[in-house]
Amino acid sequence: MKLILAILSNEDSSTANHLLNKNGFQVTKLATTGGFLRAGNTTLMIGCEDEQVEEAMGLIEESSRKRTELVPTAAGYDMGRYMNLPMEVQVGGATIFVLDVEQFKKV
Numbered sequence: 001m002k003l004i005l006a007i008l009s010n011e012d013s014s015t016a017n018h019l020l021n022k023n024g025f026q027v028t029k030l031a032t033t034g035g036f037l038r039a040g041n042t043t044l045m046i047g048c049e050d051e052q053v054e055e056a057m058g059l060i061e062e063s064s065r066k067r068t069e070l071v072p073t074a075a076g077y078d079m080g081r082y083m084n085l086p087m088e089v090q091v092g093g094a095t096i097f098v099l100d101v102e103q104f105k106k107v
């Protein structure tokens with residue numbers, strides 16, 4: 001048995017959780033904080049059989065694919081007037097650890 005720890009953005013975690021549940025995986029969702037940016041993120045804990053790891057990783061990847069989004073920035077001066085210039089930022093992606101489980105018991 002394996003324990004998957006997947007760190008995702010808060011935005012992507014609901015989609016991943018939903019997709020994992022829909023495909024029969026049990027998930028525990030932890031509210032976590034990145035040590036570098038000190039911003040909130042989400043860690044999903046998934047206990048599954050060894051042969052299910054690839055499927056779970058695929059579902060996580062599918063829901064957290066790296067992409068760029070346009071976000072409005074503070075007003076800037078352009079072409080003779082003040083306007084909110086959108087900036088492209090990269091969002092998404094997941095950091096995934098897969099651990100061996102020595103014992104698993106529900107009592």
Ligand code: 2BA
Pocket residue numbers: 007033034035036037038039041093094095
């Ligand atoms: P990512 O590498 O995509 O990491 C996103 C979040 O995943 C991290 O949030 C952290 O919560 C977790 N994480 C990643 N690698 C980990 C590991 N080896 N062990 C435990 N947790 C891990 P943050 O720590 O807030 O980092 C946010 C982003 O800042 C990182 O994105 C990376 O692009 C950058 N970053 C992190 N540490 C850095 C450093 N020492 N120097 C430069 N950039 C750093």
